[in-house]
Amino acid sequence: MSQNFRIALRFLTAKKRAMLMSLSCIILGVGLFVVTQAATTGFQEFFIKTILGTNGAILIQDKVQATMRSIASGGYNSGYEIRQKEGQKYIEGIDYPEILTGGVRAFRNVSGVSAVLRETVTIHSSFREQTGQAYGIVLADHLRVSSLGSQVVAGSIEDFRVQQAGALVGRVIADKLQLDPGDTFEIVDKNDVHHYRVSAIYQTGVNDIDSVRVYLKMDDARALFKKPTGATYLQVSLIERDRAREDAAEMTNSLGYRADAWQDREKSWLGVFKAFRVATAITVSVFTLIAGLAMFNTLAMIVLEKTKEIAILRSMGYTREDISTIFLWQAAIVLAIGTVVGCALGALITYGVSQYPMPITGIFTSHKFLVQWSRWHYIEAVVISVLTVMVASLMPSRRAARLEPGDIIRGTAQ
Amino acid sequence: MADQPKIAMRCEGLQRYLGQDEGRVHVLKGVTFEAQAGHVYAIVGPSGCGKSTLLYLLGLLDQPDAGKIWINGQLMSNSLDAVRTAARGEHIGFVFQFHFLMLEFTCLENVMMPMKKLGRLTPPQMEERASRLLDSVGLGDKVHRLGTHLSGGEQQRVAVARAMANQPTIILADEPTGNLDVKNASLVFDLLTSLAKDNGQAVVLVTHNPDIAHRCDFTRPMRDGVFV
Numbered sequence: 085m086s087q088n089f090r091i092a093l094r095f096l097t098a099k100k101r102a103m104l105m106s107l108s109c110i111i112l113g114v115g116l117f118v119v120t121q122a123a124t125t126g127f128q129e130f131f132i133k134t135i136l137g138t139n140g141a142i143l144i145q146d147k148v149q150a151t152m153r154s155i156a157s158g159g160y161n162s163g164y165e166i167r168q169k170e171g172q173k174y175i176e177g178i179d180y181p182e183i184l185t186g187g188v189r190a191f192r193n194v195s196g197v198s199a200v201l202r203e204t205v206t207i208h209s210s211f212r213e214q215t216g217q218a219y220g221i222v223l224a225d226h227l228r229v230s231s232l233g234s235q236v237v238a239g240s241i242e243d244f245r246v247q248q249a250g251a252l253v254g255r256v257i258a259d260k261l262q263l264d265p266g267d268t269f270e271i272v273d274k275n276d277v278h279h280y281r282v283s284a285i286y287q288t289g290v291n292d293i294d295s296v297r298v299y300l301k302m303d304d305a306r307a308l309f310k311k312p313t314g315a316t317y318l319q320v321s322l323i324e325r326d327r328a329r330e331d332a333a334e335m336t337n338s339l340g341y342r343a344d345a346w347q348d349r350e351k352s353w354l355g356v357f358k359a360f361r362v363a364t365a366i367t368v369s370v371f372t373l374i375a376g377l378a379m380f381n382t383l384a385m386i387v388l389e390k391t392k393e394i395a396i397l398r399s400m401g402y403t404r405e406d407i408s409t410i411f412l413w414q415a416a417i418v419l420a421i422g423t424v425v426g427c428a429l430g431a432l433i434t435y436g437v438s439q440y441p442m443p444i445t446g447i448f449t450s451h452k453f454l455v456q457w458s459r460w461h462y463i464e465a466v467v468i469s470v471l472t473v474m475v476a477s478l479m480p481s482r483r484a485a486r487l488e489p490g491d492i493i494r495g496t497a498q
Numbered sequence: 499m500a501d502q503p504k505i506a507m508r509c510e511g512l513q514r515y516l517g518q519d520e521g522r523v524h525v526l527k528g529v530t531f532e533a534q535a536g537h538v539y540a541i542v543g544p545s546g547c548g549k550s551t552l553l554y555l556l557g558l559l560d561q562p563d564a565g566k567i568w569i570n571g572q573l574m575s576n577s578l579d580a581v582r583t584a585a586r587g588e589h590i591g592f593v594f595q596f597h598f599l600m601l602e603f604t605c606l607e608n609v610m611m612p613m614k615k616l617g618r619l620t621p622p623q624m625e626e627r628a629s630r631l632l633d634s635v636g637l638g639d640k641v642h643r644l645g646t647h648l649s650g651g652e653q654q655r656v657a658v659a660r661a662m663a664n665q666p667t668i669i670l671a672d673e674p675t676g677n678l679d680v681k682n683a684s685l686v687f688d689l690l691t692s693l694a695k696d697n698g699q700a701v702v703l704v705t706h707n708p709d710i711a712h713r714c715d716f717t718r719p720m721r722d723g724v725f726v
Contacts, residue, residue: 087614094602396598399559400612400660401587403580490560493594493672494550 088406091397092413095386102382103414107422109375110469114426115433116371117465120364122434125461126454128357134290135350136321137231140198141328143349144188144335145317146342147175178341181315187339193322193331196228199315201305207298208270209261216257216296218271220305229321232286232299239265239284249304250283256295258285271298271308278308289450365464372469375422376476379415383480387411387487394484395492404485411481412474419473423466430465504535505571506668506700507556512565514551525551527723528565533668533700538691540711541704543720549704550672552720556702557590557670558582570667587616591661591699593690595673598657599645605632605656606641612663631659635689651682658690662697669694671703675710687713 096103178184181199188197201220206213223245227233233241237255243265244250253263263269267282280300288294306312320343322328328345335343347354387394394407438455514526525548533539541549554560556567558574567575569589574582591612599608609628613619619627632641635655637648645653654674661669674690675683687710694701703714711717718725 087611091600094600098602392596392598393600395559396592396594396600397611398583399557399586399590399592401583401615401664403583406615488560490554493554493559 088409089413092410092417095390095393095410096414096417098389099382099386102378102385103418106375106378106382106473107418107425109371109378110419110422110473111426111429113368113371113373113375114423114465114469115429116368117365117468118427118430118461119433119437120368121361121461121464122430122455122457123437123453124357124361124364125458126438126456128354128361129456130289130450130454131350131353131357132325132346133231134288134293135346136325137235138288138290138293139346139349140229140319141322141325141346142320142332142335142343143317144184144320144339144341144343145176145178147178148336148340148342178315178318179313181318184318184339184341188318188320188335191331191335193324193327194320195323196225196321198222198225198229198319199302200226200317200319201302201309201311201314202316203273203305203309205298205308206272207257207261208272209263209267211262212260214257214260216298218273218305218308219297219299220302220309221299222302226299226319229319231288235286235288236284237287239282241284244283244299244301247281247283249278249280250301251280252284252286252299253282254294254297255285255287256291257298258282260295271300273308274310276308276310278304280304369468369472372472375469376472379418379473380476380480383411383414383477384483386414387480387484390484391487391492394487395489398487398489399493407487408481408485411484412477415473415477415481419470422473423469426465426469427462430462504698505532505568506535507533507570507702508568509556509575510566512552512555512562512567514548514555514560515563516551525723526555526562529720529723529725531556531718531725533702535667535700536695536698537716538694538701538714539703540714540717541702541720542706542708542711542717545706547720548723549720553670553672553702553704556668557592558586587612588664589667591664591666591669593654593657593661593669593671593674593703595676599648599653599660601645604642604644605637605648605659608645608656609659609663612660616664618664628659628663631662631693632656634693635659636685651678651685654678654682654686655689658686658693661690662693662699665697666699668700668702671701673704673706675705675707683707683710 178199185197185199188194198221203218205216205218207216232252244252261269263282265282265284268279269282271278271280300308322331325346329347332343332345335341397407434455434457437453440453441451442453444450508531510530512526512529515522516525517523529552541552543549551560555562558567558569562575565575566573569585574585600611603611606625606628609631610624613624613627629638629641632638635658637652637655640648640652645656648656654677669690671690675686678686691701705711720726
């Protein structure tokens with residue numbers, strides 16, 4: 085143990101109460117930062133996983149057709165022209181999904197592709213009617229690009245596979261229509277009425293999805309929509325989800341279809357999560373700021389009370405750097421204890437919150453508070469505390485180092 | 499041929515102003531002084547004549563406005579702060595009127611503090627020397643006591659032991675007995691001078707006590723910033 089550290093430790097014990105105040109603020113600041121970040125990113129991660137598990141990492145839709153960039157207007161050499169900004173236009177839908185699927189599979193990061201046919205329909209049950217969206221899928225393909233298999237909450241996905249005119253119905257819409265597995269219902273599309281049986285009820289947890297989607301087998305959907313070929317979009321799952329943007333751009337360029345990455349599709353929701361996360365981080369950082377102020381105050385008091393000790397240390401050959409180090413050590417000791425205890429407290433509360441049964445409904449549906457465990461929450465909390473407390477400690481420690489021993493002993497130190 | 503007396507410290511033409519603007523006072527007006535190893539010097543004079551200011555300059559705790567200071571033959575006045583700080587640790591021991599002990603530390607730790615900074619001895623050697631010094635000032639049985647648990651006289655004796663810790667060239671004492679009763683004052687003075695003489699160290703002390711001054715080898719009276 086260095087001599088400066090030993091002196092710092094003894095000086096600290098002289099100001100126990102003030103130091104405890106700083107320590108408490110650091111513990112609270114770090115702990116609450118960890119908890120709030122775990123919770124906000126927990127909800128965000130849940131949302132991302134659900135979105136990836138239902139809509140895939142990339143959606144390929146709309147054929148891109150090149151057009152002329154400008155058209156002469158007013159006759160040859162008139163000098164007038166109509167410009168088209170992108171030099172291209174989009175044509176809805178995919179004509180030959182099998183061929184396009186082959187092209188998409190050639191991408192190394194792609195783990196699955198599913199062609200989907202979608203239409204807005206009216207759904208009738210014996211109880212009421214409801215507008216929804218029917219999705220035609222090839223089950224085997226779709227299970228590779230989604231979490232549908234694990235989202236079934238009633239009935240069985242196997243029934244959907246084998247049943248004639250089976251359907252997978254979202255939990256919210258099923259509740260609205262009072263449908264249970266085995267019940268029959270009607271889908272009306274352009275005055276054509278088709279009958280289906282509920283094979284299973286699924287729940288993604290995202291209200292926007294669970295309240296509108298009904299999955300049908302592709303052949304049934306083609307018959308319903310009278311579309312023997314083509315698809316509305318291809319749903320693509322990736323091995324590395326964070327590379328979606330790069331892969332989507334490459335797909336757009338090489339395949340001639342517009343490919344949208346999940347980050348761009350869900351930009352608004354992701355923006356909300358980010359804003360919420362930053363807002364909570366700023367709010368709980370107030371504790372860390374108070375810790376910094378308390379540390380500044382405590383060290384300034386110690387400097388005032390220990391001027392004679394500083395003078396005697398200087399008279400014994402201790403340098404200005406030694407004096408400064410002694411005071412920075414004091415801050416570092418409190419900081420080290422505070423961050424370790426704060427991280428432990430944060431982990432404990434995060435665990436407690438994650439275990440506490442708390443039904444959440446609305447945008448999400450969950451039975452308990454969602455948290456994400458990430459070492460980065462702890463690293464960020466510690467970095468913020470270190471920066472705040474050490475910056476706050478710099479001024480008193482430099483002031484201590486600047487004191488002239490002669491002035492102190494003479495009694496004229498300022 | 500007899501050995502030349504070793505000059506522990508010398509100053510020449512020291513001047514010092516204190517205060518600012520209209521409150522500026524010419525405290526030292528060209529002081530020249532020399533302290534030889536193994537001798538005890540008393541600087542006496544009325545309050546405000548510049549005794550303590552001179553002592554702080556000699557101890558390199560303050561900078562003169564004019565004049566030069568040599569410690570152990572090395573010119574120290576106006577040298578860099580780091581050089582003066584190192585010289586204080588190696589060549590100078592201080593005893594102040596108020597002991598200035600680090601009260602959160604034991605007697606042993608207080609005495610070892612200058613040694614730890616100098617770093618020339620191993621921890622066991624430091625402890626052995628500190629114990630010996632405390633023993634020589636009559637505190638051998640209180641080495642592990644905190645400063646707060648000692649009487650005023652005992653605290654000042656720890657300060658004497660601490661001043662001797664690095665075997666400095668010169669010991670500067672500012673009213674070392676000023677805060678003690680007659681019995682303790684005499685004890686502390688005897689300890690200070692006998693230890694210094696045994697180690698061949700020069701002692702320069704500032705005192706108002708005529709008995710203490712008479713027991714020193716040399717007495718230098720001061721008035722209005724100069725020796726008279």
